[in-house]
Amino acid sequence: MSIEPGAYTIQNVMHGNFAFQRGGRVEGYADYNQASMTEIGLNLVKVWSISRLDNGKHTIRNIATNDYAASVKFPTIEENLITTRYLHQWAIKGTAVKGRYVICTTGAHIELFWGLTDGELNTPVSLRDRPNTPSNQWELTKVDLWEVVGSLRGKLEDLRDENARLKDESARPKDENAGLWDENARLKGKNAGRWDENAGLLDENARLKGENARLKGENVRLKERNAEPPSENAGTKDENAGTKGRREGCFCM
Structure with a gap:
């Protein structure tokens, strides 16, 4: 058969x-x-x-x-x-x-x-x-072939729904990735601002170091100037002592 x-x-x-x-x-x-x-x-x-x-x-x-x-x-x-x-x-x-x-x-x-x-x-x-x-x-x-065709159509519809779902799930990571790129750009901009701020602080530090060096030099110069008057005072004292001796000698005569 x-x-x-x-x-x-x-x-x-x-x-x-x-x-x-x-x-x-x-x-x-x-x-x-x-x-x-x-x-x-x-x-x-x-x-x-x-x-x-x-x-x-x-x-x-x-x-x-x-x-x-x-x-x-x-x-x-x-x-x-x-x-x-x-x-x-x-x-x-x-x-x-x-x-x-x-x-x-x-x-x-x-x-x-x-x-x-x-x-x-x-x-x-x-x-x-x-x-x-x-x-x-x-x-x-x-x-019955019509029953087969109906099942195949149902299967095709399920596959279409699954495809649409997968597309939505695929788009979600893309959106999340775009958000991460924006966040990365924002952080880069913020980091660049901090670099500029750091550069400004470095310049200010260099200026303060220069000012400190200048003040140290000025301090040394003032110390040297303050060291000179004791020598002049010593000469004045010697001169006064000589004058006093002359006066005493004259009085004894």
């Missing part, structure tokens, strides 16, 4: 978990029930775009991330699925039960099948070697 190209959810038959992408892996996941989904919207990480290649094989690409479900070039049993940006092909084959499929590798050396080892959330989807067990079989349910 061939699968038509389109958007699908891929649900494990045994465990009921959906294949979804988390990081670089494909894992099993259980989402909210349909009633809650009408309020929250379609979870695109569990929706896969299945396309047919011209060789009859299929690609399985996640709608939310545009990554392809893939395996390494030479896969082995128990190896986990990965995701990649590059095209990767799978074979999708119907089973005896209508609506159930197996998804398998296309290499010539071995055929391995998508499987889910248990029902725990975030259990990796791995490659198994038995196609006839329900844990390795999947129900592919087609998703």
Whole structure:
């Protein structure tokens, strides 16, 4: 039974978990029930775009991330699925039960099948070697493309809001930076005024030093002048003493 190209959810038959992408892996996941989904919207990480290649094989690409479900070039049993940006092909084959499929590798050396080892959330989807067990079989349910488009539009609107918020947050540091530049300019101007004031103080200090030196010179000169009168007084005293002696001598005669 061939699968038509389109958007699908891929649900494990045994465990009921959906294949979804988390990081670089494909894992099993259980989402909210349909009633809650009408309020929250379609979870695109569990929706896969299945396309047919011209060789009859299929690609399985996640709608939310545009990554392809893939395996390494030479896969082995128990190896986990990965995701990649590059095209990767799978074979999708119907089973005896209508609506159930197996998804398998296309290499010539071995055929391995998508499987889910248990029902725990975030259990990796791995490659198994038995196609006839329900844990390795999947129900592919087609998703209304209008619902996908609506979810993509909602996601785009969220991204626009996030972009606007980031722009506002980006503008805030710019405004703060402009304020810091103004504050820096103000401080530079204030600092320049202080430099001018300091230069004035240095000039005043130099003037006071010159005045101090002048006063010291004047002080020395005055001290030298004050030292001269005692010599003149001593001569006057000698002269007075001689006069007095002459007078006394004359009186004795």
